[in-house]
Amino acid sequence: MLSPRRWPITKLFSRNPVVRRSDRVEALAFCLAALLAVLAIPLAVSVEGGVHKARSAAIAEQARTIHAVEATAVDDASVIFSEGQNGALVTARWSYNAVPHRGTVNVDDTALNAGDQFTMWVDEQGQTTRKPLTPADAASGAIMTAAAFYLAVLAVSAVAVMGVRGLLDRHRRRGWDSALAELTGSDDGHSHRHW
8 A cells, every 4th residue: 555655646746856747747637536536426326316216216107007917828838049038938818907818928937838827017008018127126227327337437537547647658758768868969959858
């Protein structure tokens, strides 16, 4: 761990003549990145709250418009082998608001056989739909969004600091080259100010 004398912020206010202007600029970039990382914490908490509120509203809407019904498999389930999907397809019949329905349904249980009953989700018209979100889904989604936001801020800050350091390192190398050329007399009489 760095001792307080070696913290980047001390270079900003140091009167040491060995500390170059480029060292101060680099220290300033690091301090600004650290400040941004600290300021991003309440922003990430705010993002989490906003996402959780939006998802909670979606849950309330889904509770009003999505309903569980008991369905009966008409045939055996067929396992899905396509990329990005899992489970099985089964032809089923169900009733919603006393209206009979029949269709192909995506189910998790690959062992369903003709005549088996299972729970499925339908919309206001009785058509199949996805299972509604749960409060746990809302909480985990909000936390993941906030974490992704915070990590993005950290990544942008780190890239910015590395970019500043790279530019300053180039200036420092040029300064060393100029100083060495001046020292050895190979600068053709042109001295360059270095950082």
